[in-house]
Amino acid sequence: MGSENEKPTFTRMKTGESTVIASHRMQFMPSAVILILGKKLVLQLKDFFLTMQEFFFFSLKAFMAFPKMIRYWRDVLDQATICGTDSIPIVLVSAISIGALLAIEVGNLLEDFGAKTMLGRSTALSIIRELGPLLMGLMLSARFGSRNGAELGAMQISEQIDALRAFGTDPIAKLVMPRLLAALIMFLPLTALSDFAGLQSAAYMADHYHKIDPGIFWNAVYPRLVAKDFVVGFLKAPVFAIIITLVSCFNGFSARGGTAGVGRSTIKGIVVSSGLVLIANFYVSKIVLENM
Amino acid sequence: MIELRNVSLKYGEKEILKKVSLTVCDNTIKAILGPSGVGKSTILKLMLGLIKPNSGQVLVDDTDITPLKESALYGIRRKMGMVFQGNALFDSLTISQNLGFFLRENMNLPEEEVNRRVTEQIQFAGLEGYEDQLPESLSGGMRRRVAIGRALIFKPHMILFDEPTAGLDPVSSKKILSLISSLRHHNNLGAVIVTHIIDDVFNVADSVAVLYQGEIIFDDVTEKLHESKHQFIQSILSDKILEL
Numbered sequence: 148m149g150s151e152n153e154k155p156t157f158t159r160m161k162t163g164e165s166t167v168i169a170s171h172r173m174q175f176m177p178s179a180v181i182l183i184l185g186k187k188l189v190l191q192l193k194d195f196f197l198t199m200q201e202f203f204f205f206s207l208k209a210f211m212a213f214p215k216m217i218r219y220w221r222d223v224l225d226q227a228t229i230c231g232t233d234s235i236p237i238v239l240v241s242a243i244s245i246g247a248l249l250a251i252e253v254g255n256l257l258e259d260f261g262a263k264t265m266l267g268r269s270t271a272l273s274i275i276r277e278l279g280p281l282l283m284g285l286m287l288s289a290r291f292g293s294r295n296g297a298e299l300g301a302m303q304i305s306e307q308i309d310a311l312r313a314f315g316t317d318p319i320a321k322l323v324m325p326r327l328l329a330a331l332i333m334f335l336p337l338t339a340l341s342d343f344a345g346l347q348s349a350a351y352m353a354d355h356y357h358k359i360d361p362g363i364f365w366n367a368v369y370p371r372l373v374a375k376d377f378v379v380g381f382l383k384a385p386v387f388a389i390i391i392t393l394v395s396c397f398n399g400f401s402a403r404g405g406t407a408g409v410g411r412s413t414i415k416g417i418v419v420s421s422g423l424v425l426i427a428n429f430y431v432s433k434i435v436l437e438n439m
Numbered sequence: 440m441i442e443l444r445n446v447s448l449k450y451g452e453k454e455i456l457k458k459v460s461l462t463v464c465d466n467t468i469k470a471i472l473g474p475s476g477v478g479k480s481t482i483l484k485l486m487l488g489l490i491k492p493n494s495g496q497v498l499v500d501d502t503d504i505t506p507l508k509e510s511a512l513y514g515i516r517r518k519m520g521m522v523f524q525g526n527a528l529f530d531s532l533t534i535s536q537n538l539g540f541f542l543r544e545n546m547n548l549p550e551e552e553v554n555r556r557v558t559e560q561i562q563f564a565g566l567e568g569y570e571d572q573l574p575e576s577l578s579g580g581m582r583r584r585v586a587i588g589r590a591l592i593f594k595p596h597m598i599l600f601d602e603p604t605a606g607l608d609p610v611s612s613k614k615i616l617s618l619i620s621s622l623r624h625h626n627n628l629g630a631v632i633v634t635h636i637i638d639d640v641f642n643v644a645d646s647v648a649v650l651y652q653g654e655i656i657f658d659d660v661t662e663k664l665h666e667s668k669h670q671f672i673q674s675i676l677s678d679k680i681l682e683l
Contacts, residue, residue, distance in 0.1 A: 305525055305527060305530070306523045307527050307528075307529060307530075309484075309489060312489055313487050313521040313523075314516065314520075314541040314589075315516045315517045315545045316544050316545060317513070
């Protein structure tokens with residue numbers, strides 16, 4: 148009987164009777180497709196929450212390893228060189244180019260309102276509060292974060308992290324804590340450097356492009372800056388240091404599946420940390436500006 | 440002594456080990472034989488506490504390590520040396536730095552003692568002249584010997600080998616096996632060798648456990664392996680290498 152019932156349906160579908168096809172699909176959708184999609188969604192959610200739990204404990208262990216900083220001071224210094232001194236060129240290049248562009252564009256805009264003398268004030272606020280720390284964060288997410296992800300991922304794939312554990316060394320204390328501490332120490336001076344370079348290039352463009360006297364430019368900068376402006380900018384440095392280091396190291400530790408897995412974990416580390424840096428940038432500004 | 444009591448382990452839905460019981464005595468060499476992907480390396484990781492079983496106990500010198508926290512396991516792990524399948528040498532460190540790494544890291548030994556032990560291991564592994572080379576410049580057999588030296592430098596009670604001759608040419612394999620045999624005679628060490636090559640078992644092991652479909656189907660002295668009537672063991676004895 149069943150085969151007799153199915154046969155005409157099939158024949159009619161082939162002949163193109165759309166109503167039959169529609170009703171057939173309607174019956175099929177709830178029973179199979181929705182069930183499969185639902186199961187996939189549940190599995191993905193479960194996977195997401197498990198990863199979040201692992202990340203939380205990973206981060207906790209990294210902070211709890213801080214008392215071992217004296218034992219690993221050489222590693223801290225090495226990492227401070229990598230994320231600090233070695234990052235100076237890229238931070239300078241990005242800060243100088245954005246500072247110069249900002250001065251040109253904002254200067255043009257202010258000229259329309261006859262307020263070119265306010266260029267120093269507007270560029271200083273943009274750079275110190277937002278662009279200086281944000282550019283530094285994004286550049287270090289790409290540079291320091293990718294290095295962490297690739298290096299630790301390769302160590303994970305080649306069982307070097309297992310070897311550390313097998314021979315009695317805490318891999319988080321040895322590999323993650325020095326990176327985190329170095330980033331927390333070095334991101335502050337890098338933010339200051341980014342601000343300084345951005346403002347200097349803005350001042351240079353104000354002088355040479357908009358013909359604004361440097362005295363007028365700097366006079367619009369210094370007297371008007373208040374503590375809140377610096378708090379907003381410099382509070383972002385440790386927040387970005389924590390985000391970039393922990394996300395990239397966690398992804399390195401989670402690398403699976405050979406060299407392709409190292410690539411995947413590195414990309415994931417950069418994408419997630421850059422996204423979180425942008426989100427954190429907004430919320431730190433919002434919270435500080437609303438509460439100070 | 441290391442003992443596994445009714446150890447079961449699952450990865451997701453897949454059951455890797457089903458109530459596995461196994462004892463490795465001091466001063467003996469025990470081989471764990473089985474096809475690739477059956478969970479042999481997992482047993483070594485369980486012995487070190489790198490992974491925890493779903494049920495059962497892992498005892499190291501009569502201490503159940505399964506409920507122990509990571510920090511408490513470090514001391515127990517230092518009683519054992521591990522030679523990983525891919526050697527797991529630190530690729531940015533020289534051979535002598537690799538050998539001395541964990542001594543400097545975990546033991547408060549004077550630098551002279553560290554250097555003395557490093558020299559001793561370099562001589563034992565026959566790597567004189569390669570002290571300042573990076574691992575990438577050595578052959579597979581030499582890298583394996585460095586990994587064995589690194590595991591021995593602690594003077595452990597037990598050494599765990601994960602596929603010690605896998606991927607090596609016959610000459611290098613022979614050297615590694617004679618190095619393992621010499622451990623028992625000279626250093627009085629116990630060892631666990633995980634392998635899928637049956638000749639390795641007959642060359643070095645005092646006893647052998649055969650792991651098949653997550654279960655131990657044979658656990659006795661090596662000589663008795665030929666007496667087993669189990670179909671799988673009969674087939675591996677005729678094929679010599681397990682490529683299942």
